[in-house]
Amino acid sequence: MEAFLASLVSVAFHGTALGMILYVISVGLSVTMGLMGFANLAHGVFAMAGGYILTTAISRFGMPFPLALALAFVLVAAGSVILERLLYSRLYAASDLEQVLFTIGLIFIAVAVARFIYGTLQQPVFLPDYLKGQFPLLGRDFPTYRVFIIVFSAATVGLLWFGVERTRWGAMVRAAVDNRAMAQSVGINTKRLFTLTFALGSGLAGLGGGLGAEIIAIQPTYPLENLVYFLVVVSVGGLGSLRGPFVAALLIGIADTACKYWLPQYGAFPIYVATIGVLLWRPAGLFGRHA
Amino acid sequence: MSAHSGGYSADPRVRPIEWLPWILALAGFFLLPEYLSLGARILIYILYALSLDLILGYAGIITLGHSAYFGLGAYVAGILAAKAGITDPMVQLVAAAAAGALLGLATGAIILRTKALTLLMLTLAITSVCLEIANKATNLTGGADGLSGVVVAPVLGMFRFDIFGRTAYLYCLVVLLAGWWLVRRMIYSPFGTSLTGVRENSLRMHAIGAPVYWRLVLVYALSATIAGIAGGLLTQTSQFVGLNVLSFESAGELLVMLILGGVGRIYGAFVGPVVYLIAQDLFAKQFPEYWGFGIGVMLVLVVMFARGGVLGILDVLLARLRRKS
Numbered sequence: 284m285e286a287f288l289a290s291l292v293s294v295a296f297h298g299t300a301l302g303m304i305l306y307v308i309s310v311g312l313s314v315t316m317g318l319m320g321f322a323n324l325a326h327g328v329f330a331m332a333g334g335y336i337l338t339t340a341i342s343r344f345g346m347p348f349p350l351a352l353a354l355a356f357v358l359v360a361a362g363s364v365i366l367e368r369l370l371y372s373r374l375y376a377a378s379d380l381e382q383v384l385f386t387i388g389l390i391f392i393a394v395a396v397a398r399f400i401y402g403t404l405q406q407p408v409f410l411p412d413y414l415k416g417q418f419p420l421l422g423r424d425f426p427t428y429r430v431f432i433i434v435f436s437a438a439t440v441g442l443l444w445f446g447v448e449r450t451r452w453g454a455m456v457r458a459a460v461d462n463r464a465m466a467q468s469v470g471i472n473t474k475r476l477f478t479l480t481f482a483l484g485s486g487l488a489g490l491g492g493g494l495g496a497e498i499i500a501i502q503p504t505y506p507l508e509n510l511v512y513f514l515v516v517v518s519v520g521g522l523g524s525l526r527g528p529f530v531a532a533l534l535i536g537i538a539d540t541a542c543k544y545w546l547p548q549y550g551a552f553p554i555y556v557a558t559i560g561v562l563l564w565r566p567a568g569l570f571g572r573h574a
Numbered sequence: 575m576s577a578h579s580g581g582y583s584a585d586p587r588v589r590p591i592e593w594l595p596w597i598l599a600l601a602g603f604f605l606l607p608e609y610l611s612l613g614a615r616i617l618i619y620i621l622y623a624l625s626l627d628l629i630l631g632y633a634g635i636i637t638l639g640h641s642a643y644f645g646l647g648a649y650v651a652g653i654l655a656a657k658a659g660i661t662d663p664m665v666q667l668v669a670a671a672a673a674g675a676l677l678g679l680a681t682g683a684i685i686l687r688t689k690a691l692t693l694l695m696l697t698l699a700i701t702s703v704c705l706e707i708a709n710k711a712t713n714l715t716g717g718a719d720g721l722s723g724v725v726v727a728p729v730l731g732m733f734r735f736d737i738f739g740r741t742a743y744l745y746c747l748v749v750l751l752a753g754w755w756l757v758r759r760m761i762y763s764p765f766g767t768s769l770t771g772v773r774e775n776s777l778r779m780h781a782i783g784a785p786v787y788w789r790l791v792l793v794y795a796l797s798a799t800i801a802g803i804a805g806g807l808l809t810q811t812s813q814f815v816g817l818n819v820l821s822f823e824s825a826g827e828l829l830v831m832l833i834l835g836g837v838g839r840i841y842g843a844f845v846g847p848v849v850y851l852i853a854q855d856l857f858a859k860q861f862p863e864y865w866g867f868g869i870g871v872m873l874v875l876v877v878m879f880a881r882g883g884v885l886g887i888l889d890v891l892l893a894r895l896r897r898k899s
Binding site for chain 1: 630636638684687688689690691692694695696698699700702703706707709710822823826829830833837863864865866867869870871872873874876877878881
């Protein structure tokens, strides 16, 4: 019984850490798809870029961890603005198929570039001493870095939600998600809003990729292998919503960890089946508005 | 839409130019005997791309998971040959087709109730489930090692699969001809026209009383059947099944081929695989790290500048020539 309880706590803990990472990475995708109606399958590329930036900054340039994390956010956000202005913005009015093909093309390019620069090996993550070791909590020991992931992500999510719910910028984003034409007609510069929101979402993906580099291995096929996970989070959670993907990410993080722990012989099978079930039951996702 | 897109109102007779692919295919058989195994692979992928064109180009169903049916066909043929000792190629092919049809019908009936992102996600999830099953059911599929020991008896008891790939090539060509005839018939029928209607405006199709959902399920199942046959052919000609037939990369590759050729015009599915697979044969082995990069750049360029693919570019050039003369 005690052993079972211990494994239960462990699964819940590691699952929450994975779920938090999944959310920080995917929330931007939910907003891009909900706000701009853009099927951006290449979202994982931004997360991978964040991961490579963090690991390179630490291992090659000896940068302290917090600075490397900030760099991952800033560089990815800046890079995404260039991409958005140069390429994405031309395809806002294009069909779903064209957006899907374009972003698959971006994935192929990113995978090839990553392989060319870094090779196929997984990037090691060098953590600072204060994030290594165990963290005692309620009579149990937890890996310090996972505790840090949960706390830091929770703070980021809190900040994001505050921004969207309480600030003027957030009100504009919500208005544009609800009714783009109307938002534009009352004088909101939706074009600039799109660019900023896209940059924020991509930056968060970069942050999540860097933060989670130890959980979701950074290697060239990252955007392909994890695409399903990011899409599951967004589609199960519901497009354009902030809370839906949060619940979905936690559910998936915990379910995935539980499956790997108790039912390793089935692999990711239960997750996919559950996803299919949820989407058939509620095609717009758990918290999505019915289209 | 261009004049080549077919439709009920179009003249259904085979135009002379439509014989060109078959003449070229036969010429290839006699003139390039050392490339017949690559040729057979190209023919298989043409059939596979044709099945995708049917649902993507004509019915407008965007899928990232068409490899599920291709892979299922490949595995069914492979398991029959390697585990059940059924070596007759016709029986294997029929079984692969039936498996594709059943899975297509079952999954299509479920997922086609949804639209857009949810539909995309469901196609991806179904393929992932299939991949996961094939990966874990090692005693049937060989798992990550792949399924080897595929034995295929001579076609119709007369034509043995030879090492030069002569039988394989002609066999694939005949199956492709049948598939092409079926797809072409369908596209030029009222059924095909109703599919185009659904793609262009499904609300109006509902309004005029067309059974939109059932039309989509039917065409999806037909497309899955053809994909299953293509998968079966791949197993028979390569005598091996690997997990990659079910992967997302395989579905992505197929999309690239079709887009490269041109969507929604039958012959795009012929041009794309030829260009793609020959380029892959030439470059992918020498420069694997640039291959993926090239594919990605090409996809982006096609979407940005040449939405009709190779045939679309040809259309534009021909139109310009005509205007000048």
